[in-house]
Amino acid sequence: DGTVKLWHRNGNLIKTLRGHTDRVNAVSFSSDGQLLASASDDHTVALWTADGVLLKTITGHNNWVLDVNFSPDAQQLASASYDNTVKLWGRDGELQTTLKGHTDSVAKVVWSPTGDILATTSWDNQVQLWRRDDTLLKTLVGHKARVTSVSWSNDGKNLASASLDNTVMVWNLDVDHLWNNSCNWLRDYLQNNPKVRAQDRELCNPIESIKKAVN
Numbered sequence: 001d002g003t004v005k006l007w008h009r010n011g012n013l014i015k016t017l018r019g020h021t022d023r024v025n026a027v028s029f030s031s032d033g034q035l036l037a038s039a040s041d042d043h044t045v046a047l048w049t050a051d052g053v054l055l056k057t058i059t060g061h062n063n064w065v066l067d068v069n070f071s072p073d074a075q076q077l078a079s080a081s082y083d084n085t086v087k088l089w090g091r092d093g094e095l096q097t098t099l100k101g102h103t104d105s106v107a108k109v110v111w112s113p114t115g116d117i118l119a120t121t122s123w124d125n126q127v128q129l130w131r132r133d134d135t136l137l138k139t140l141v142g143h144k145a146r147v148t149s150v151s152w153s154n155d156g157k158n159l160a161s162a163s164l165d166n167t168v169m170v171w172n173l174d175v176d177h178l179w180n181n182s183c184n185w186l187r188d189y190l191q192n193n194p195k196v197r198a199q200d201r202e203l204c205n206p207i208e209s210i211k212k213a214v215n
Helices: 175-192 207-214
Strands: 003-007 013-018 024-029 035-040 045-049 054-058 065-070 076-081 086-090 095-099 106-111 117-122 126-131 136-141 147-152 158-163 168-172
Touching: 003 024, 003 035, 035 065, 035 076, 045 076, 065 106, 076 106, 086 117, 106 147, 117 147, 126 147
Parallel strands: 024 065
Antiparallel strands: 003 013, 024 035, 035 045, 045 054, 065 076, 076 086, 086 095, 106 117, 117 126, 126 136, 147 158, 158 168
């Protein structure tokens, strides 16, 4: 019905949030409990205070926004869209980067427990793993139909994906191998691109610094 409703844990309705002009597909609270994001078929993400005050309507997608998810540290927001892209936004709602790897609609975006990797599922039958700086780490191929959902194990070592092919696949992820492979070709970019923030230049030098940064 185009609304978001806030409920007390006892089941009482607190407030109805009205800001979207079409169906709302997903909501996500930030881990600090201060912000709420909602994704809609009106092509926008709405950013609200925890008590339901609309802070900002985020535009950028050119089709339905199907999912939204705050990173565990509450500093980044990922949105998945029917336009085949994932967008990463700052806590203030400003666009940071657009992830372009899928060839069909992106259904879900889910951060790993430490927030260093984002898993995306798509109607192109694939799951993709991304770093927060928009580096594609790996594409998981195996499903024969749309991948509709994904979930991380608590230790971040395994990933389960669900598909319209009637299967659930559990992937064992060698995270250290993923980090090393991505850094082998990314290191020069980090060191020499003037757009890279100073604090990010040492992310791949050494690999241990990455683990410290994301833990």
